[in-house]
Every structure is written in structure tokens, then in C-alpha cells.
Amino acid sequence: MSSEATCAVCGFQWSAISASEIPQRVKTATDSFIDVVLAAGPKVDTRPAPERWSILEYGAHLRDVLISIRERIVTASIEDEPTGDAIHREERVSLGFYKLDSPGDVASELAALSALFVRTFQALPAGYETREFVYSPVTPAKVTILWAGAQALHECEHHLGDIRDNLSLL
Numbered sequence: 001m002s003s004e005a006t007c008a009v010c011g012f013q014w015s016a017i018s019a020s021e022i023p024q025r026v027k028t029a030t031d032s033f034i035d036v037v038l039a040a041g042p043k044v045d046t047r048p049a050p051e052r053w054s055i056l057e058y059g060a061h062l063r064d065v066l067i068s069i070r071e072r073i074v075t076a077s078i079e080d081e082p083t084g085d086a087i088h089r090e091e092r093v094s095l096g097f098y099k100l101d102s103p104g105d106v107a108s109e110l111a112a113l114s115a116l117f118v119r120t121f122q123a124l125p126a127g128y129e130t131r132e133f134v135y136s137p138v139t140p141a142k143v144t145i146l147w148a149g150a151q152a153l154h155e156c157e158h159h160l161g162d163i164r165d166n167l168s169l170l
């Protein structure tokens with residue numbers, strides 16, 4: 001991953017993120033995300049276009065992202081330069097793994113996973129932010145635990161933008 005990378009959609013800059021700001025920003029973004037899920041009414045499970053996820057699908061994806069990145073951070077804290085598991089984001093949706101998720105499920109699980117991710121990140125032993133690992137077999141870039149924390153934050157803030165866009169598209 002280039003340290004100069006900037007998200008073309010939301011403007012997020014990975015290299016601009018410090019470890020100390022990740023917990024509060026993850027909490028703020030996921031709290032706002034949950035508010036949208038719970039207030040969206042019938043828009044929550046409607047796709048604005050066939051190729052664009054619903055608010056509920058984005059929420060289930062974000063929940064799984066927080067699980068997945070947390071596991072990579074824990075593994076990279078223990079093993080030297082492991083390779084993280086790919087999340088296979090599209091297949092989770094197309095195989096129907098999210099079809100039984102209700103807005104209430106996704107809201108409570110996002111709250112739990114956000115809190116757990118934050119506690120894990122805050123509990124990292126001193127200096128572990130610089131430990132390196134390969135992000136996944138699908139995205140085989142060498143990254144640091146700090147970069148993975150920033151990536152989790154990016155997913156929260158970027159997909160919050162996505163679901164707000166859904167509200168205006170529907």
C-alpha cells in the first residue's frame with residue numbers, strides 16, 4: 001500500500017492517520033452508521049441500483065470488516081509477518097450470508113464489533129503499531145498494524161458516506 005494513497009471517493013488519506021485518533025473516529029462513524037440503519041425505514045434493505053448495496057448490506061459488510069481486520073491485527077501481533085485472510089466481500093452477499101440479517105441485528109452487532117475493535121486497538125502492546133503483515137492473498141501488500149487500523153476507520157467513514165448517498169438516491 002502506498003503511504004501516499006488517498007481514497008478517490010471520500011478523500012481519506014491513510015498516511016495522515018495517527019493511532020491515537022482511530023478509536024474515537026471509529027466510534028463516531030459507527031454510531032452515526034447505526035443511527036442511519038435504525039432510521040432508514042423501508043429504504044434500509046432497498047438497493048438504489050442493482051449493482052449498489054442496500055444500507056443493510058453495507059452494514060453487514062462493515063460488521064464483518066471489523067471482525068476481519070481485528071483478527072488480522074491480533075494475528076500480526078503474535079506471528080511474524082503473517083498473511084491475513086481475505087474477506088471476499090462480494091461473495092458474502094451473493095451467497096446469501098446476509099439475507100437473514102435484520103436492521104436490529106446489524107445495529108446491535110455493529111455496536112458490539114465497533115466497541116470490541118476499539119478496545120482491541122487500545123489494548124495493543126506499546127510499539128506494536130509498526131508490526132508488519134501481508135494484508136491478504138487477494139491484496140498482497142505488506143502493511144502495518146497502524147495501517148490496518150486506519151483501513152478499518154476508512155471502511156467506517158467511507159461506508160457511512162455510501163449509506164447517506166443511498167438515502168438521497170432512494
Ligand SMILES: [Zn+2]
Pocket residue numbers: 007008009010011012154158
Ligand atoms: Zn473512501
